[in-house]
Amino acid sequence: MAPAFRPRLSALSQFLRTPSVGRTVVTLLSFALVLLLLVNLTVFVMTRRTAAFNETVDHAQQARLVSQQVLNRLVDAETGQRGFMLTAQPSYLAIHDEAIAALPNLFSTLSGLTVADPELAPRVERIRDLSDQRLGVMERSITLARTGRIGEAVSVVRGGEGKVLMDQMRIEIAAIDRLQDSRIERLTRESEAAANFTLAINVFAGLLIVILAGIVGWIVRRYLMDMRDAQMAMDRLNAGLENQVRDRTAALSRANDEIQRFAYIVSHDLRAPLVNVMGYTSELEQAGKVIDRQMTAVETKVPEIVERDALVAVREDVPEAIGFIRASTAKMDRLINAILKLSREGRRTPVSETLPMTDIVQAIADSVRHQTDAADAEIVVEDLPSIQSDRLSIEQIFGNLVDNAVKYLEPSRPGRIVVSGETAGDEVIYRVADNGRGVSDRDHERIFELFRRSGKQDRPGEGLGLAFVRNSVRRLGGTIDLESELGKGSTFVLKFPKRLVLSETGDLS
Template sequence: MTAEAQRRRAFWQILLIAAGLLILAVISAGSVYLVNKAREDSKWVVHTIEVENQINSLLLEIRRAESSARGFLLTQAEGFKIDHEKAVEAIVPALDKLTRQSGDNPAQRENVEKLSAAIETRLGQFAQEMEFIRQGQPDKAAALIREVVSTDATAAITRIATGMIQEEERLFRLRSENADRSQTFAASMTGIGSGLVVLLALISTWLVRRSARARDEAEARLRDANVNLESVVDERTADLREANDEIQRFAYIVSHDLRSPLVNIMGFTSELEELGGDIFHRIGSLAHVSAEGAPLAPAGPGEIVLDGADKQLSEDFSEALGFIKTSIAKMDRLISAILNLTREGRREFQPVKIDTREMIEAVVSTLAHQAAEAQAEIRLEPLPDIVSDRLALEQIFSNLIDNAIKYLKSGVPGEIRIRGRTKLGYAIFEISDNGRGIDPKDHQRIFDLFRRAGTQDKPGQGIGLAHVRALVRRLGGTMSVSSELNAGSTFTITLPIAWNESNRNAER
C-alpha cells in the first residue's frame, strides 16, 4: 500500500466523521425546531377547542337566560328570576373572554363584534321583558317575546355562533393537520438522520476494519522482513566467519610451509659456512706449502693465516653468508610472528572478572627493568574493572606500555600515564607518554603488520600494534592514537565493560 492511498483513506475517515457530526447537529437542531413547532401547533389546536367551548358555553348561558325568563313569565316564581339574573350576569364575562380569545383571528373578531351586538340587543330585550313582568304586564312581555322570536336577534346569535363554531372547526382541522404534519416531519427527520448516522457508522467501521487488516498485513510483512533480515545477517556473519577462518588457516598453512624450505636454506647455509671454512683452510695450507716448499702437518683451523687476495675472498664469502643468515633469521622471526598471530586469532577467549589495576600493576612490574633503564615513571590512575579475556588484556597493555617505554625521548625522563573511565557500557583506557610521538601521516601505518614509523633505532618487527589492534577488535572494542612528533602519544582503547559470547559472535 502506498503512502498516497493511506493519506486518502485517512482523509475519507475524517470526512466521514465530520459528516456524521454535521448530520447529528442538523438532526438535533431540526428536532428542537420541530418539537417547538409541534408544541405551538398543539397549542393552537387547544386554543381552537377552547374558543369553540367558549362559544358553546356562551350560547348555553343565553339559552339559560331565555328559558329562565320564559319560566319566570309563566310562573312568576322568584327561582326563575334569580336563575335568569345569574345567566345574564354570566353572559357578559363569557362574551368578554370570547372577545379576548378570538383576538388573533380578524374574521372571528368581526363575528364576535356582530355577536356582541346581537347579544346586546337580546340583553336589552331581556331587560325589557323582565321590566314588563315586574310591572305586572305579562302580556306585553309575552308579546315582546313573540316579537323577539319573530325578529332575527336570536336567530342572528345562533347563526353567528354556528358560523363561528364552523370556523373554529375548520381551524381545528387545519391546525390538527399542521400539528400532525410537524410531528410526522420530526419523526421522519429523526428516523432518516438516525439511519444516516448508522450508515456512516457502518462505513466507518468498515474502513477501520479495512485499515486494521491492512495494518495487520503490514505488520506480518514487517515481521517476515525482520526474520529474513535476521537470517540474512546470520548468513553473512557465518560467511564472514568462514572467510576469517579460511584466512587464518591460509596464513597458518602458508607460514608453516614457508618454514620448511627455510629450514633447508638455513641448514645448508650452515653447511656452506663450514665448507667455506674447510676450503679456505685448504687454500691457506696449499699457499703455505707452495711458499715454504714443505707440507704442513694437518693442523686445526684458524692456525692458517690467509693473506692478500685469499684473505679478501674469505672475508667476502663470510660477509655474503652473514647477510644470508641475518635475512634467514629475520624471515624466521616474521614467519613465527604470523604463526603466533594466527594462533592468537584461533584462541578461544575466556571472559573473567578482571581487577584492571592489579592486572596492569603486574604488567608494569614485568617491565620495571626497562622502565628503570629508560628513567620512566609509570603512573596508574583509577581504572574501571571489566569482564574480558585476561591474557588478551595483558598482551594489549604489555605491548602498549612496552612501546611507551621503548620510544621515549632520549635524555628526557619518561612519564607514562594510564587513565580509565567508563561510558555507555564501555571502558575507555588511555595510555599516554611524553615520548617522541608519531607523525600524523603514520597513524594508520603503525597498525599495519610489519610496518614501523619514526627513527628505526630500536629492535622490533612491527608486530605489536597490529597484534594489539586485532585483540581489541576481537574483544569487541576499538583503538585509536592521537599524537604529534615530539609531543608524546596517547593510545585510546575502548572495550566493552562486560564481554561475553554474544559479543564475540557479533564480532567474529
C-alpha cells in the same frame, strides 16, 4: 590402502586446480625446494672437488719430497766416497754405505707414488738407472782406493762421469717438480673457479630467499587487510539486514579458513626449507674452512702459485655471503613467528571474567621496572575501573601498549607513562599516555597496519605489535584510537563494553 588415498588425491587435485593463496605458496615452496637442492648439489660437488684437490696436492708433495731425498742420499754417498779417498778413513765409508742402504726404500716409495702416472713413471725409472750407474762409478773408485791404486781411483773421479750422471738426475728431478707445479697450478685454478661458482650460486639463492620472504609477506598482508576490510564492512551494516549479515559472515568465515590454511602452510612447509637453508649454510661454512686451510697450506709451501683474488674469495667473500644468507633467514623466521602469533590469537576462544584492572596493569608496570629505571622514567597507574572480559587478551593489549611507550621514550627528558580509566555508560574507557617521541598526524592510522612503523627505525620490531593490539581489541568488542603530536607524546584511547558477552560457540554475541 588404495581407496584410503583416493580422497587425498582428489583433494590435492582440487587444490591444485583452484587458484588460492595456498596454491601460490605451494608453488613458491616448490621453487624454494629446487633452489635448496641446487645449493646442496653445489656444496656436495665443491666438497668432492676440494677433497680431490687436497689428495692430489698431498700426493705431489710426497713425490717431490721423496725424489729430493733420493738426490740427497746420493750426495751423501758421494761425500762418503770422497772423504774416504782423501783420508783413507773407513768411517767415511759408513756414511757412504748408510746412504746407499736407504736408496732401495726411497725408490720403492717413489715408484708406488708414480706407478699409475704415465708421465712420471718413466722419469722415475730413468732416475733409478742413473742412480745405479752413479753407484757403479763410486764403487769402482772405492775398490781401487782400497787396493792402493789411488791414482786410478782419482782418475775415475776426475773423468767426470759421476758428475754427468748426477746432473742428469737433477734434470729429471727438476722435470718432475715442474710437472707437479703445473698440475697443482691447474687444479688451483679449477678449485678457484668452483669456489667462485659456489659463491655465486649461494648469493643468488640468498637473494631469492629474500624475495620469497617479501612475496609471502605481501600475500599475508594482502589477505589480512582483506579480512580487516571485511570486518569493517560488517560493522557498518544495519543490524536489521539479517540476510546481508549472513552473507557477509559466510564470506568472512571463508576468509578465516583460508588464513588458517595459509598459517598451517607457513608453520610447517615454509619453515622446513628455512631450516634446511640454515643447515646447508653451516655445511657451506665448514667447506669454506676446509678450503681456507688448504689454501693456507699451499700458500705456505708454494706461495707463488696462490692468487690473491682466490684468498680474498675464500676468506672474505664467502663468509660475507654466508652472513647475508643467515641474516635473511633470521628475518624470515621472525616474520613467520609474528604471523603465527596473529593466527593463533584469532583462533583462541575468549573467556569472560571480572578483572581487577588496577592490579593487572600495575603488575605489567612492575615487570618493566628495570627498563624504566635505566631510562630515568616512571609509570603511574591510577585507580582503574574493573571490567568483565578475557584476561589473556587484556594483559596482552596493555602489555604491548606499555612496552611500546617504554621503547619510544624521548631520551632528552625524564619519561612519564600514565595509565588512567573511567566509566561512561555501558563502556569502560582506558588511556595509556606517555611523553615520548609522539607520532606524526599522517601516521596515526598507518601504525595499526601490518608491517608498518612510524618515525626513525632505531628500535627492534617487525611492525606487528599495534596491529595485534587492534585485532585483539576488536575481538573483545572494543575500539582503539590514537591522540598524538610529534615530539610531545602519545595517548592510546581504548573503549570496551563493560561485559564481554559470548555466544555458545565462544564468539562475541
